[in-house]
Amino acid sequence: MIESACLRRSAALLVCLPWFGAGADEGRGGARVSAVSQSAAAMSREDLTLGRVDADHDDGYLYRLPYGDDVSFPIIQGYAAKLSHRGAERFTLDFGMPVGTPVHAARDGVVVLHSDGTTGEYFHLERGSVQVRVGESVARGQSLARSGNTGFSTAPHLHFGVYRTGRDRTTESLAVRFETRRGAVGAPRSGARYLNRLD
Numbered sequence: 001m002i003e004s005a006c007l008r009r010s011a012a013l014l015v016c017l018p019w020f021g022a023g024a025d026e027g028r029g030g031a032r033v034s035a036v037s038q039s040a041a042a043m044s045r046e047d048l049t050l051g052r053v054d055a056d057h058d059d060g061y062l063y064r065l066p067y068g069d070d071v072s073f074p075i076i077q078g079y080a081a082k083l084s085h086r087g088a089e090r091f092t093l094d095f096g097m098p099v100g101t102p103v104h105a106a107r108d109g110v111v112v113l114h115s116d117g118t119t120g121e122y123f124h125l126e127r128g129s130v131q132v133r134v135g136e137s138v139a140r141g142q143s144l145a146r147s148g149n150t151g152f153s154t155a156p157h158l159h160f161g162v163y164r165t166g167r168d169r170t171t172e173s174l175a176v177r178f179e180t181r182r183g184a185v186g187a188p189r190s191g192a193r194y195l196n197r198l199d
Contacts, residue, residue, distance in 0.1 A: 051112070053165050054167055057118050063106040063176050064106045064178070066103055066106045067196070068102060073158075073193065076190065098156055099148050102145075103146060103147055105144055106160065107120055110137050110138065118163060118174065119163050120160070122145065123153075123160075124153045126148030161173045
């Protein structure tokens with residue numbers, strides 16, 4: 001369980017998980033901080049445990065892209081991008097989205113986790129735009145919030161990743177595959193644009 005006192009300490013970086021802490025003090029930045037957040041230097045990923053420890057990720061699951069059906073956005077940092085996607089962030093993506101773009105759930109879940117115990121995390125959201133609360137069931141494709149340029153960010157974008165916490169309390173991002181109109185994509189490329197598959 002996430003302690004509300006910990007959530008209130010997170011200042012600048014709004015992180016949403018379908019499966020996230022929208023009920024936290026949104027005016028101060030939301031549910032969770034990144035280890036690189038300048039405004040929360042005293043707090044790191046190890047300060048909070050989200051999801052199930054040693055979760056067994058369903059590697060066969062095809063995720064939805066975290067935006068609407070008829071839009072696409074360039075990937076400005078793909079897996080293992082040299083700028084900042086290293087270490088725990090190795091398998092995360094940055095989508096170049098204008099502020100105010102609707103952000104959608106990439107997978108069914110309950111705020112704050114997926115059925116396999118992992119968490120899906122959405123960073124840099126527009127302040128005050130969060131539409132779900134802790135404990136709420138979230139459907140794949142459901143609108144969660146709007147993208148922004150909050151926290152440790154130099155330009156408007158959405159940072160998305162799926163994470164697992166180990167027994168030693170370290171967090172790692174997981175490589176996930178996406179269901180697109182061109183088929184399954186397992187290694188989204190920097191500079192590429194993908195459209196969600198229409199159901």
